[in-house]
Amino acid sequence: SQQGEEDPQALSIQEGENATMNCSYKTSINNLQWYRQNSGRGLVHLILIRSNEREKHSGRLRVTLDTSKKSSSLLITASRAADTASYFCATVLGTYKYIFGTGTRLKVLA
């Protein structure tokens, strides 16, 4: 069964707008990571947030983690056409078990 579930499944926005996607999970985690996948290609690591952190920033990315609600959100500000991709959250249990969600497909319209 999937540990992480992203919401929404698909999102379409205009260039310059912000994109927010959410991830919910079921069990306690070591850390949570977000990845981007361009169509048919390998996943690229974006950001990692540890279970004792609440918010993290990297460039135009902002990630929040609420362990009490078992949820995380990824905000992409001032989106660009190049941000069009699928975004996955991965919850990490212990030292090896990465469980990926089903992804959010983001389309940024120029």
Next chain:
Amino acid sequence: DADVTQTPRNRITKTGKRIMLECSQTKGHDRMYWYRQDPGLGLRLIYYSFDVKDINKGEISDGYSVSRQAQAKFSLSLESAIPNQTALYFCATSASSGEQYFGPGTRLTVT
């Protein structure tokens, strides 16, 4: 050059055939993983290895086997391919800090 490479990139094979997918990495990481990706199901872990002598089954290992020939090489075999093994296969490594690095993927079709 890419840090994690996979060969072949695309493969079409017939039911019952044996096939090997290969992965090489130049990241110097000890931990390596094999995943498969199916539409709508995200990535699922097939096998993982923490070093040359340590290989472990993942969530969906039935029908697959692996070999860790060296720190840099981790291959996945389908002993007798079946159509429901048609998928996109990814190899990954992980750093001690936790982030994973993925290869470009192998698109496998079993007819």
